[in-house]
Amino acid sequence: MSSFKAFDIAGSGMAAQSVRLNTTASNLANADSVSGDPATVYKARHPIFQAVKATLASQGSGAEGGPAVKVTGIYESTAPASARYEPGNPLADAKGYVYAPSVNVVEEMVNMISASRSYQNNVEVMNTSKELLLATLRLGQG
Amino acid sequence: MPLNLDQYVSVHAAALDVRARRGELIARNLANADTPGYQARDIDFRQAMARASGDPASGVTLSTTQPGHIGAANGADTATGADLKYRTPLAPSLDGNTVDAQIEQASFAENAVRYQATLTFLNSKFRGLLTAILGS
Numbered sequence A: 001m002s003s004f005k006a007f008d009i010a011g012s013g014m015a016a017q018s019v020r021l022n023t024t025a026s027n028l029a030n031a032d033s034v035s036g037d038p039a040t041v042y043k044a045r046h047p048i049f050q051a052v053k054a055t056l057a058s059q060g061s062g063a064e065g066g067p068a069v070k071v072t073g074i075y076e077s078t079a080p081a082s083a084r085y086e087p088g089n090p091l092a093d094a095k096g097y098v099y100a101p102s103v104n105v106v107e108e109m110v111n112m113i114s115a116s117r118s119y120q121n122n123v124e125v126m127n128t129s130k131e132l133l134l135a136t137l138r139l140g141q142g
Numbered sequence B: 001m002p003l004n005l006d007q008y009v010s011v012h013a014a015a016l017d018v019r020a021r022r023g024e025l026i027a028r029n030l031a032n033a034d035t036p037g038y039q040a041r042d043i044d045f046r047q048a049m050a051r052a053s054g055d056p057a058s059g060v061t062l063s064t065t066q067p068g069h070i071g072a073a074n075g076a077d078t079a080t081g082a083d084l085k086y087r088t089p090l091a092p093s094l095d096g097n098t099v100d101a102q103i104e105q106a107s108f109a110e111n112a113v114r115y116q117a118t119l120t121f122l123n124s125k126f127r128g129l130l131t132a133i134l135g136s
Helices: A002-029 A056-060 A105-137 B005-031 B045-052 B101-134
Strands: A045-051 A069-076 A082-085 A097-100 B041-043 B084-086
Touching: A002 A045, A002 A069, A002 A105, A002 B005, A105 B005, A105 B101, B005 B041, B005 B045, B005 B101
Parallel strands: none
Antiparallel strands: A045 A069, A082 A097, B041 B084
């Protein structure tokens, strides 16, 4: 049944965007988590989105269904941690430096807005598809 | 002459099918609005309808009789037999994604309204049939 595929597709979009929102929340929450060692400091996380292509087998049967987007992984930013001279900080290393994660707060805010807009788009698609499907079910009754 | 119910609703039934398929494609585009390298696709409605109504001018298709068979050339849609086209981006982005959320939203809304219009046509056809049967 083809109409139900829209739910799978919009659902996968919502799932992917919510992963993105989660990583953004994690990045923002840890934006100021300093550490005394640049190797252990928090690193910004970002999801990797990938479009799901129909396989050859599913193409033949005409069932090009399934989710449309998936999160193939979450990568940690390789940007170097920024060192701050804070000798009074109990976490500071021998030279008096603490290391702050390379989270770009402005970038994360933009990511958050973009993710929430995309999420809303998918919700709209799902709502509209639901209404159309219900109207199709009522076909011939009114 | 007996009434052929299939023929009576055929155009609208086919249109409903193509509309549902197009809605699904646009949903796919919107779900992939942030996927790097994803290229937005859409269905050629005129061609899909021409094919659904058996217009020979719409071209020749390969018939697929086995699950492993690949359909017609250049990415034809297996469900409707119509060619899937790639959207030309108005503002190409660096990551290779050609989805323009506004355009997709507009297309989706348009498609939904037309789907409902087709439903209305079908409903009125059935109502007409009922009137003929019941005589009131």
